Amino acid sequence: MDARERLIESTRELLWERGYVGTSPKAIQRRAGAGQGSMYHHFHGKPDLALAAITRSAEELRDRAEAAFTGPGGAAERVAAYLRRERDALKGCPVGRLTQDPDVMADPGLRRPVEETFAWLTGRLAGLLAQGRAAGELDARLDPAATAAALVAMVQGGYVLARAAGDPEAYARAVEGALALLTRTSERN
Amino acid sequence: MDARERLIESTRELLWERGYVGTSPKAIQRRAGAGQGSMYHHFHGKPDLALAAITRSAEELRDRAEAAFTGPGGAAERVAAYLRRERDALKGCPVGRLTQDPDVMADPGLRRPVEETFAWLTGRLAGLLAQGRAAGELDARLDPAATAAALVAMVQGGYVLARAAGDPEAYARAVEGALALLTRTSERN
């Protein structure tokens, strides 16, 4: 792995752990094992490097979600698989946490990948829910878009609960609560 | 409002807007209209002042929630009233955002009020849901604790969606999706 690559990966880790405001170029360089000169040779500055890191994290989130969404089973099962997927709940969401970073949200370039990621995720999930509804797996009265928004929100908030409690189980509890809300009707039909 | 009070309120605002890492003593003093000497006379330092601010924000959250929980109507209606309560969705949750702050979570004293707030909120909501279930307002198959966790998570995640989209409507959509999931069964019985 060359220096440029190590710098991007180190930035991804630090943005995840400490956010944009809490991450200094010096800390990135230390973790990447690269000097000042190396970093400023490959990137224009902190925002430029952060953009590369955020873009990659957004792509990774999308790829992981898509893998669950195109997995085996019906639409409802694939939604459940996505929600139950193994996650490091105490670390939180590498993209969602950026919404709390004032300097990221104030920079249109840094903000765009965050905005697009959640728009895509919610839309993709809504499509799956609509599919599950058409197949009779889900309650026909549910609005796919609103339900998708609620589920994405529960995932993001599940991280908050896990971190607040210092216990990954808090995330699992929220997800199981959400799935029970979503699927109980089908068990009745 | 004396200097001490202005310092606490300014810190509350800045913690809300920029988080702990993004808030400097100098910025607090500027907003409070107080000097260095004044701040360090009333508080031992940044962590001490932050503790006063966080404690107050946690109390306020609790008071506001309790007001909705003890409002008119059945248990299910009071839960809905809490979720639909007017919120500045783009600003996010003043307590929940602290879970993303590494320096807050690393300090047991600063972390405790955050942890206790979410434990209280989830427990209080679970009690209300159990009450609604006993009254036949909610599906008897729902586990109150898991459902409460899902709802609290949905609120926290709703803020994330609103900030990501730059639109408070994203919060409202998630809430309506969650309420539809919660209450649709009762409409059938």
Next chain:
DNA sequence: GTCTATAGGTCGATAGAC
């Protein structure tokens, strides 16, 4: 490509005058 040197600014805190 990567190094060191340097810059002006801020961070969080302390000291002592008033």
Next chain:
DNA sequence: GTCTATCGACCTATAGAC
């Protein structure tokens, strides 16, 4: 109580040698 002066460390970035 509040002010100013001062501190060592770190922040983000530029310059120029190698």
